[in-house]
Amino acid sequence: MSDRLADVLAHIDADIENSLDRLFKLIRVESISTDPAYAGACREAAEMIAADLASIGFDASARPTAGHPMVVGHQDGGKGPRALFYGHYDVQPVDPLDLWETAPFEPRIVTAADGTKQIVARGTSDDKGQLMTFIEAFRAWKAVTGKLPIPVSILLEGEEESGGANLVPFMKANKDELAADFAFVCDTNMWDAETPAVTTMLRGLVGEEITITAASRDLHSGMYGGAARNPIHVLVSILDGLRDENGRVTLPGFYDGVGEIPDSIRQQWQSLGFDPEKFLGEVGLSVPAGEVDRSVLEKIWARPTCEVNGISGGYTGKGFKTVIASQAFAKVSFRLVDKQDPDKIRAAFRAYVQSKLPADCTVEFTPHGGSPGIRLSAENPALVKTRAALTNEWGHECVVVGSGGSIPVAGDFKTVLGLDALMVGFAQENDRIHSPNEKYNLSSFHGGIRSWARILAALSEESAS
Template identity: 80%
Template sequence: MTDCLDDVLAHIDADLDKSIERLFRLVEIESISTDPDYAGACLQAAEWLADALDAIGFEAGVRRTPGHPMVVGRAPGGAGPHVLFYGHYDVQPVDPVDLWSSPPFQPKLVTAADGSKQIVGRGTADDKGQLMTFIEACRAWKAVTGSLPIPVTVLLEGEEESGGHNLAPFMEANKQELAADFAFICDTGMWDAKTPAVTTMLRGMVGEEITITAASRDLHSGMYGGAARNPIHVLVNVLDGLRDETGRVTLPGFYDGVGELPEAIKAQWESLGFDEAAFLGEVGLSIPAGEAGRSVIEKIWARPTCEVNGIWGGYSGKGFKTVIPSKANAKVSFRLVDQQDPEAIRESFRAYVRAKLPADCTVEFIGHGGSPGVRLPSDSPALVKTRDALTAEWGKPCVTIGAGGSIPVAGDFKKVLGLDALMVGFGLDDDRIHSPNEKYNLSSYHGGIRSWARILAALSEGSVK
């Protein structure tokens, strides 16, 4: 079907105004998943999307969960790989609403100071605009040829912004229906406004909360100071020993499964022109931390970390109170890469803490989730074809990048469905997701639709399994 691609792209261009109108209708639905008052709006968004998929020939429906519903749509296609496309229709709350330049659920097209056109409204970039690029590409293929180049299943979630607790159980219960050769996730971005990217690395995470208890009650530091154990001292000693002087994490087995970057990927990252000084300078810093001998971009995309996210204990109110606290607390997180095992990291951390405790102290742990890192093989045929399609659309070589944060669905696809996931999105760093005046560049939306049309065509050529 690649001989029809030019006609499909021409249709996308001619239909752009109507595509924008359809996005506006979706953005107008106040699908805030974190607030129970908006449960009806979340259902409305799911129904709108199911109807949109049904209108272009998908067998689509709204699937109830204990929380907000899923949308599943399936469409046959040519003799290529079967892909599973994921996006989410729920959005973040809009507070503080007084900082919005226009009502957040009344989307509009504006011209920025640099002359670029921007679609402004809550969810335009995260993730309604992104998922609509794919749906609109499918719409164009259907309009021009009557079918899709390859078989497609669409899975749209309504709880990504509120924890996604029902996604993995839903996938587990619907494995057969969601079966595919690989997955696409659209909740990512480009390297810059003119350079497309495929995100192939995501860091996983382990979160731990610890409480160290010494005395049975808070103590007067004049009466007990120097004789009684201070759990804050113990806690600080524990935390200080988690990394050595070179920035490496000291937990036994922590680096098991951590590989080095392929030289080709390292060279590509070096060519991106990432400004380390500007990156740190923007937040008032100037000296890179972490593992010695590693670039900043390597540290945030491809290396594991150990960070203390919070620490408290004793008296922290106004004035002064001479107290030796009974308890001291901290929250610690680990970002994971490659084949690190989240549960092995958790157990290693807990064993390390217990080994550092004096005999008259105790510790309690609370786990806060765990997910593995994701790395797609750089020579994956699907990745190669996707990169080539993006390069053809944007006129600049597509880059393969990592992401410092976590997208749990990528791990769920691998763990539950056995699928590798390519992360292709068209968001930009300045899209203000989760903030007032969220926007999605018109070039991202238009170019995204055209990009997906090209990707679907490219995947229909030869084997990518």
């Protein structure tokens, strides 16, 4: 069906005003998932999208959960691979309301000082504008050719902004129905306004809270100082030993499963124009920490970390109190990459702490989540075709990037459904998501629709042959 791509792209261009009208209609639904007062609006948004999908040939419905509905849809197409598309229709609250220039749920198009046309309203970038890019691409293919280039399934969530508690149970309960060859997650950014990107690396996470106890009660430091074990001393010594002088984590086996990025990707990152001094300077820093032999981009995208996120013990109020605390606390997290095993990392950390524990001290551990990292092979056929399609649309080579944080749904697709997830989005770093006056560039919306049309063609059987 790739021979009809030019006609589909022309249809998208001619129909862009109608596409905007459909987006604006969805944006006006105040689907704030975290506030129970908006449960009806969330249901309305789900039912609206399901009806829209049904109007273009999908077997689609809003499925009930213990929280807000899931929207599920399926449609056969060409004989290519089946892709599962993910997005979320819920949005963040609008507070503080007085910082919005106009009503948050009344979308408008404004022209910025640099001439950029922007769609401004809550949910434009995160994630209604993004998910409507692929729905509009489906609509265009159906209007021009009567069918989709490949089989497609859709899973749209209504609780992404409020914890997503029902997503994994829903996926497990509907595993067979959601079977596909790979997934697309449309909730990420381009590298810049002209350069498309596919996020193929996500860091996983292991969180641990530790409590070290020494004496049975807090002690007077004059009466007991020098004789009684101080758990704060013990804790900081243990934490200090987690990294060596070169910034590497010292836990045995910590780097098992950590692979190197391909030279082609490393060279691509070097050409991105990323400025480490500016990156750190914006937060008042100047000297990179971490592994001394790695670039800043490698450190935040492709290397594992160990960080102390919180530490406390003893008297921390105003003034001064001469006390030796009976307990000391710390919250420690590890960002994981590639094939690191969260369970092994947690076990290694606990074994290390216990090995450093002196007499008269005990330790308690409280786990706070564990998920593996994700790294998609640069040779993945769907990734290769997707990058080529994006390059053709934007006129700039599509780059492969990583994310220092974690996107849970991508890990869930892998662990629950066994699917690799390609994270393709058209948002910009300055879209003000979760903030007043959230925006989505008109070029992101229009170019996103055209991009998905090209990706569908590239993945079709005819394009692959």
